[in-house]
Amino acid sequence: MAYLSRRDFLKGSVGVGVSSTLLAPCWKVGYGSMGFLFAGEKKMPFQQPPLPYPMDALVPYLSEEQIRFHYGKHHAAYFKNLNTLVEGKPEEQMSLREVVIRSTGSVFNNAGQAWNHTFYWNCMAPKGGGEPTGELAEAIRRDFGSFEEFKKAFSDAAAKLFGSGWAWLAADKEGKLSIMPLSNADTPLKYDKEPILTIDVWEHAYYIDYRNERARFVEGFWNYVNWPFAAKRYSLRNQPDQLD
Numbered sequence: 001m002a003y004l005s006r007r008d009f010l011k012g013s014v015g016v017g018v019s020s021t022l023l024a025p026c027w028k029v030g031y032g033s034m035g036f037l038f039a040g041e042k043k044m045p046f047q048q049p050p051l052p053y054p055m056d057a058l059v060p061y062l063s064e065e066q067i068r069f070h071y072g073k074h075h076a077a078y079f080k081n082l083n084t085l086v087e088g089k090p091e092e093q094m095s096l097r098e099v100v101i102r103s104t105g106s107v108f109n110n111a112g113q114a115w116n117h118t119f120y121w122n123c124m125a126p127k128g129g130g131e132p133t134g135e136l137a138e139a140i141r142r143d144f145g146s147f148e149e150f151k152k153a154f155s156d157a158a159a160k161l162f163g164s165g166w167a168w169l170a171a172d173k174e175g176k177l178s179i180m181p182l183s184n185a186d187t188p189l190k191y192d193k194e195p196i197l198t199i200d201v202w203e204h205a206y207y208i209d210y211r212n213e214r215a216r217f218v219e220g221f222w223n224y225v226n227w228p229f230a231a232k233r234y235s236l237r238n239q240p241d242q243l244d
């Protein structure tokens with residue numbers, strides 16, 4: 001997944017009250033790009049990755065406030081809950097993907113939501129939109145008839161999903177694409193499929209900006225879709241160790 005430079009991360013984190021003076025230079029002590037530490041803080045097994053863009057980067061589609069609550073409150077809480085739930089348990093030694101695939105109950109709910117949101121942030125980009133190209137574009141035409149037909153089917157699945165959940169574009173091992181509307185924290189990873197693109201349709205994803213108008217929130221998504229990210233996921237669908 002794509003990650004921010006330290007400068008962009010600090011800029012984007014101001015909205016959640018992070019002071020740059022509290023940040024330990026984790027990029028210098030080996031924790032890699034998946035997380036950061038505050039001075040004196042114990043390293044948790046699962047770290048919320050920084051947003052791949054500043055919190056106001058998707059305006060006017062999503063406000064800084066919408067992202068600040070979604071990323072800084074909801075997504076952060078899933079990581080916090082997960083770390084508490086797995087403390088002292090075998091899951092501490094697993095990758096997040098592995099926990100998602102193998103767990104059930106509360107551990108799955110929090111691990112799934114932690115993974116799904118990180119994926120979702122990367123499905124959007126400030127200069128996104130347009131249409132895919134290359135192998136993914138060909139697969140969409142083959143499996144849905146046209147890009148427009150795919151877009152309509154995906155939008156319908158997202159807008160009509162009952163309750164909370166996610167609309168996914170997923171690929172099987174042979175590369176066949178399908179649209180999967182899934183409830184709560186559910187993910188194509190549970191069905192041995194690789195996620196290619198998703199939109200979060202939990203109310204917390206859009207209620208600040210769109211109130212109850214989910215369809216309008218879904219329509220705006222297309223102007224920010226990160227097609228290069230989706231295309232990369234598709235091309236590496238059988239090499240998950242290369243993905244996350």
Ligand SMILES: [Fe+2]
Nearest residue numbers: 074200202205
């Ligand atoms: Fe969400």
